[in-house]
Amino acid sequence: MTEETSSASAPRSIRYASDAIMAQLARDLVRESKISQQQLNELNTRQALTGDSIDRLLIRESLLSESDMLETLSRITGIPFMPIARFQITPEIVGKLPARAALRYRAMPLAIEGPALKLATSRVPDQASADSLRMLMGGPVNWVLCTESDVEQSLKHFYGLGAETIDDAIQTKDQQEVSLQETDLALDTADPGVVRFINQLIFEAIKLDATDIHLEPFETRTRLRYRVDGLLQEIPLPRGIERVQKSIASSVKIMAQMNIAERRKPHDGRIKVKAGNEEFDLRVSVLPTRFGETVNMRILSRQSMFIDLEHLGLMDSQQPLIESLAILPHGIVLLT
Incomplete structure (x- = not known):
């Protein structure tokens, strides 16, 4: 004893x-x-x-x-x-x-x-x-x-979301840092630790039923916010995350099949993820700012995105007409 x-x-x-x-x-x-x-x-x-x-x-x-x-x-x-x-x-x-x-x-x-x-x-x-x-x-x-x-x-509250992952990413970055500018792009390719942090960030948002994720760089810190029930809520992040902010933005761009070499223009892309048995589409926007690139992700559940015609409340006489219009190669249906 x-x-x-x-x-x-x-x-x-x-x-x-x-x-x-x-x-x-x-x-x-x-x-x-x-x-x-x-x-x-x-x-x-x-x-x-x-x-x-x-x-x-x-x-x-x-x-x-x-x-x-x-x-x-x-x-x-x-x-x-x-x-x-x-x-x-x-x-x-x-x-x-x-x-x-x-x-x-x-x-x-x-x-x-x-x-x-x-x-x-x-x-x-x-x-x-x-x-x-x-x-x-x-x-x-x-x-x-x-x-x-x-x-x-x-x-999670006191150490921040994904603290251990960010700590690993910072150590990896410290080992890889060199002074040559030509190696900058190599350092910003998708690092496994950073990708793991992004996955944590996304799945935590899904668990909270958030509709949007906002990752915003500032001069001395990085802010993460989730939109839950229409309101933006700030989520604690681990200390030192600003040191890998550029890597996070680049990894998101790779996951969304964007051009990581272009940092002066806005980008739009899409990421598909699966949480449990449910699939989600993430509409990703990356915007350049003074202190780095902001990352915005809209979370869309594929189960809630697609609704069958019979669930739209159409009358029995209307549904066959809509179905016949839907198979046409081009055109538009106006509801007034």
Whole structure:
């Protein structure tokens, strides 16, 4: 058993993730009648096939709410369970843990308690992860269990959308940077890290039911906005994104089959994406500005774009006429 601290003044013994912790979780849930022995047997069979832990399977199979599971794990491990909303998180606190480490370990800084940093996690940390973060921080780490949605939303809000991807892209750019102007176009071809960030940007917009994406460069920063329910909402971006803004614009132009060599004229193009079982068309516009190229994308669901004639509300006598006009090689139908 390893000694940790739950606050700066009161030491508290905690237990890290292990097979014994998961076994005790299962026993306690059965004893408290939160799951049945038959359900546990089925979970054990599924665990043997998939290799997933019991706590993940419980949530995935909707056998237990995440809050109930975390409360039980908190009692077993000694790690407190509480909502992130109780903490007042400041930029100083967030700056204590680099974005790469926060996103790798899915850990959100919550507070500074003397020499210790309090971190939120949605899963009980294992010994190796705890030791790695302790060495990285150069001091003790206190843990808090929070729901996965709390942790993920906080990471996205404070570190920005696609922070890890942008960090990788910046490192790649630093390795490739040269002073010769002739190599500029080579640096702006579609970088895998930048393309991955663009995909994250698009799918996050689709998840929020956004209709438009606006990526706008300014002198010292880059702004990302989604239009949701008719209103533009600014989305946090990771620090340093302005260093790869040119690469982002060029990658979007490549994806939309535009000419990346021409940066002084407006461009229009199209990108087709698939999210789950639904397909989307993105109408892309790239416009030159003083500080770089702005990227605007209109998101159109292909399922909502195409409507059958029978769903237009035509009268029975009108539909055959419209169908006969539709097969003509040219012409126009005017509705007045």
